[in-house]
Amino acid sequence: MGLLGEALSRPGVRRALWRAWYPFFSRRIVGKGVDFLNYAFDSLDGRRPALEPQDEPMRHNVQLYAHVVGGADLRGQRVLEVSCGHGGGASWIVRTFRPSEYVGLDLNPEAIAHCVARHRLPGLGFVRGDAQALPFPDASFDVVLNVEASHCYPDFPAFVGEVARVLRPGGRFLHADLRHAGGVSEWVGALVSRPGLRLDAMRLITPEVIRGMEAVSPRHEALVRECLPWPLKRLGLDFAGVRGSLPHRALLAGELDYRSFRLFRV
Numbered sequence: 001m002g003l004l005g006e007a008l009s010r011p012g013v014r015r016a017l018w019r020a021w022y023p024f025f026s027r028r029i030v031g032k033g034v035d036f037l038n039y040a041f042d043s044l045d046g047r048r049p050a051l052e053p054q055d056e057p058m059r060h061n062v063q064l065y066a067h068v069v070g071g072a073d074l075r076g077q078r079v080l081e082v083s084c085g086h087g088g089g090a091s092w093i094v095r096t097f098r099p100s101e102y103v104g105l106d107l108n109p110e111a112i113a114h115c116v117a118r119h120r121l122p123g124l125g126f127v128r129g130d131a132q133a134l135p136f137p138d139a140s141f142d143v144v145l146n147v148e149a150s151h152c153y154p155d156f157p158a159f160v161g162e163v164a165r166v167l168r169p170g171g172r173f174l175h176a177d178l179r180h181a182g183g184v185s186e187w188v189g190a191l192v193s194r195p196g197l198r199l200d201a202m203r204l205i206t207p208e209v210i211r212g213m214e215a216v217s218p219r220h221e222a223l224v225r226e227c228l229p230w231p232l233k234r235l236g237l238d239f240a241g242v243r244g245s246l247p248h249r250a251l252l253a254g255e256l257d258y259r260s261f262r263l264f265r266v
């Protein structure tokens with residue numbers, strides 16, 4: 001590992017980078033109607049959820065949320081989404097499943113400002129906060145949702161501890177993300193060894209995510225080319241996961257693993 005690699009592996013450096021990058025990117029794309037920041041998902045069997053016309057342009061990003069929710073019945077539930085990004089998943093879930101309360105939390109103040117201005121629905125609220133120190137009382141949610149964000153957290157076990165704390169007994173933790181293949185056992189270990197949580201299901205969804213990435217690649221590429229200055233375009237294309245980017249190639253090569261999980265609070 002070179003000096004840059006060593007620096008990037010330090011939690012403090014990673015945290016500072018993500019803290020700077022997401023607000024910068026949100027400011028660059030403000031007004032472009034970008035409500036999702038994930039790589040997307042497309043099932044291999046051709047099954048696709050029915051969507052309202054307003055959600056069709058972001059279908060593949062919505063499908064990642066639909067997969068993570070799975071068969072969970074969210075009607076009347078209190079749901080916390082940790083790292084809601086620009087709030088597209090929160091809006092779709094509230095309109096589709098009618099939870100009694102849905103709180104979207106993100107570290108990025110620009111993203112929270114975007115969410116507050118754009119997603120106005122009964123029962124839906126947004127708050128700025130850190131995944132590793134959730135600003136909520138014990139046992140205050142029925143469901144915690146977390147989509148493609150935990151790789152940014154310097155202390156993943158601290159986040160899992162917070163999830164276990166804010167879930168009521170019997171509550172569910174619905175989680176999806178990616179890791180380098182060498183970090184998968186540590187990732188899964190932090191989930192299964194956490195007292196108070198029980199793993200119910202885990203799925204490798206790398207092939208579906210690759211299909212999703214390829215489907216949204218032209219839109220993501222156009223956005224990066226339009227919104228980022230040229231010195232940052234390469235970085236932006238990797239961040240957006242377009243076809244041929246570093247994460248796309250790493251997922252294809254099996255160097256990155258994308259998984260979804262369902263856990264219960266016991």
Ligand SMILES: C[S@@+](CC[C@H](N)C(=O)[O-])C[C@H]1O[C@@H](n2cnc3c(N)ncnc32)[C@H](O)[C@@H]1O
Nearest residue numbers: 022036037038083084085107108130131149152
């Ligand atoms: C790839 S985006 C995914 C956003 C959203 N879940 C989606 O699918 O569109 C990752 C998000 O994690 C957020 N994030 C990074 N570190 C965080 C932290 N420590 N606490 C809360 N959110 C964080 C970023 O601000 C960003 O919005």
